[in-house]
Amino acid sequence: MSETVYERVKKVVVEHLGVDPDQVSESSSFMGDLGADSLDQVELLLAFEEEFDCVIPEDEAESIASVGEAVQAINELLDKAS
Amino acid sequence: MQRKRVVVTGLGLVSPYGIELEKAWEQVQNGQSSVTKITRFDVSQYRSQIAAQVVDYHPEAFFKPNEIRRIDQFIAFGVSAARLAHENAGLSSGVIDKDRVGVCIGSGIGGLETIEKTAIKHNHNAGKISPFFIPASITNMISGHVSIEYGFRGPNFSVTTACATGSHSIGLSYRTICYGDADVMLAGGSESPCTPIGLGGFSAMRALSAQNDKPKQASRPFDRDRDGFVIAEGAAVLVLESLDHATKRGANIIAEVTGFGMSGDAFHITQPHANGLGARNAIEHALHDASLQPADVNYINAHGTSTPTGDEIEPQVIKQVFGASPTLAMSSTKSMHGHLLGAAGSLESIWSCLAIRDQVAPPTINLDNPIESCNGINMVPNEAQPMKINYAINNSFGFGGTNTSLVFAKYD
Structure with missing residues (x-):
């Protein structure tokens, strides 16, 4: 389950930031490692919401700065929903 | 300075x-x-x-x-x-x-x-x-x-x-x-x-x-x-x-920009001034800026959008400013590529520069029955005309009553 969420998050990140899939790992930070700026970061969260058909609460959104953190937050949201 | x-x-x-x-x-x-x-x-x-x-x-x-x-x-x-x-x-x-x-x-x-x-x-x-x-x-x-x-x-x-x-x-x-x-x-x-x-x-x-x-x-x-x-x-x-x-830097020089004129119509949000006053002012300011006499101009790339009112007025303005000049040609290339709105003035400036470079006036196509106000002006109907072009003018007028006229010159 977790792996599936990771793969989907990774796909969104690769598409939106135009980075090489090999560059992206669970520990990659959007801004530090993947070259995102603050606008990219907001757009990524919107794209995650669309991909997983969920709403990431504002206060949670602010603490998501890496692929791993996004995966964890989305997993929690999906668990709550099920 | x-x-x-x-x-x-x-x-x-x-x-x-x-x-x-x-x-x-x-x-x-x-x-x-x-x-x-x-x-x-x-x-x-x-x-x-x-x-x-x-x-x-x-x-x-x-x-x-x-x-x-x-x-x-x-x-x-x-x-x-x-x-x-x-x-x-x-x-x-x-x-x-x-x-x-x-x-x-x-x-x-x-x-x-x-x-x-x-x-x-x-x-x-x-x-x-x-x-x-x-x-x-x-x-x-x-x-x-x-x-x-x-x-x-x-x-x-x-x-x-x-x-x-x-x-x-x-x-x-x-x-x-x-x-x-x-x-x-x-x-x-x-x-x-x-x-x-x-x-x-x-x-x-x-x-x-x-x-x-x-x-x-x-x-x-x-x-x-x-x-x-x-x-x-x-x-x-x-x-x-x-x-x-x-x-x-040894750049290839295509043409020179020698004049620019601007004006406002102070008339209507979308209609041109009924007597073409704003257009006329813009053209005259451009000629003044370029230190030119009307007779010096050989080619005009008209604003000429194909609207009923605007097209009626622009040739009248041209005749007011330039008189009956036998060496003047005016065409609207919008007849071929329509109206690019915010890009129109720059696309038509490109044609004006190339008209000078190649000494040819591009045509006004679909000009089968010219309106009366064009009488006495060479509108370059339907076919390009090779001609001597030392100075070309490009007119652009916009909604809100905003007018511009640019003068391009052959660079010697």
């Missing part, structure tokens, strides 16, 4: 004739219309269903996929045209002082498609708005992107004056160099209005031609059977440069 001479050293376009400058110019000289039926969305409910749409342009050749998603089409057109003009001017070879290079590429409307799609998707849900919505929509963003791409730190701005945008951009860039604020300016306009609300909005004004069954004959400036303009899209950018700078 002696003002600097300004020359044109590079041209770039994304047009209804494609993105290759010389091929596009050849088609314009041959009198080929680029107007077609709109097929990218369902136009069956629209009064006007035709446009001159950009062809042979692939944004992937200019941008990465994730970049394309973040910019409106008007930005893609404008940045691509700027890149082509930059290349055409040979600016990438040799060392230039990037603090002395500026950009002024505007748009009449901006990111209409982005605004339209965001409004539909947003639907009162504030959380769904892309953070790239504003940067994809605002009109100065082409100038921003171009400066970032090349590191140009000179004057950076844009003009938004409806259908005079492209000409104001060139005129103000010319002044910027005259005054010594920059050595080089990338100047022009871009427009991407062929969207449902763009087409619908201009249709609602009854501004557009409804001759949908014969797209190639629909744009007919100065002809008895004209019924409105044909909407068009694209971008055109000119590289302007101080003569000193161009000479020093």
Whole structure:
């Protein structure tokens, strides 16, 4: 389950930031490692919401700065929903 | 302070004739219309269903996929045209002082498609708005992107004056160099209005031609059977440069910019001044700026949009200013590529420069029955005319009653 969420998050990140899939790992930070700026970061969260058909609460959104953190937050949201 | 001479050293376009400058110019000289039926969305409910749409342009050749998603089409057109003009001017070879290079590429409307799609998707849900919505929509963003791409730190701005945008951009860039604020300016306009609300909005004004069954004959400036303009899209950018700078780097000089005139109509939001007063003032200011006598001018690229009122007035103004000049020709290339709105002034400035370079006046096509006000003027009907062109004028007038006139000269 977790792996599936990771793969989907990774796909969104690769598409939106135009980075090489090999560059992206669970520990990659959007801004530090993947070259995102603050606008990219907001757009990524919107794209995650669309991909997983969920709403990431504002206060949670602010603490998501890496692929791993996004995966964890989305997993929690999906668990709550099920 | 002696003002600097300004020359044109590079041209770039994304047009209804494609993105290759010389091929596009050849088609314009041959009198080929680029107007077609709109097929990218369902136009069956629209009064006007035709446009001159950009062809042979692939944004992937200019941008990465994730970049394309973040910019409106008007930005893609404008940045691509700027890149082509930059290349055409040979600016990438040799060392230039990037603090002395500026950009002024505007748009009449901006990111209409982005605004339209965001409004539909947003639907009162504030959380769904892309953070790239504003940067994809605002009109100065082409100038921003171009400066970032090349590191140009000179004057950076844009003009938004409806259908005079492209000409104001060139005129103000010319002044910027005259005054010594920059050595080089990338100047022009871009427009991407062929969207449902763009087409619908201009249709609602009854501004557009409804001759949908014969797209190639629909744009007919100065002809008895004209019924409105044909909407068009694209971008055109000119590289302007101080003569000193161009000479020093051995640039190819295409023409010289020698005059610019502006005025306001103070009359009506969409109709031109009934006596053409604003247009006349702009032309006279441009002639004065260029220290020219009316008889010196050989070719005029008319605003001539194919609307009933505007086309009636412009030839009258020309006769008031230039009298019966046997060596003067005036054509409207909009007869072939429709009205590119914010890009019209810059695209038509490109034709004016090439008319000087090749000593040929491009034609006004579809001019089967010229209206009376054209009597006594060589309107270059239907076929290009080789002629001596030392000075060419490009007129652009816009909604809101904004008028510009540019003078281009043969560089010796």
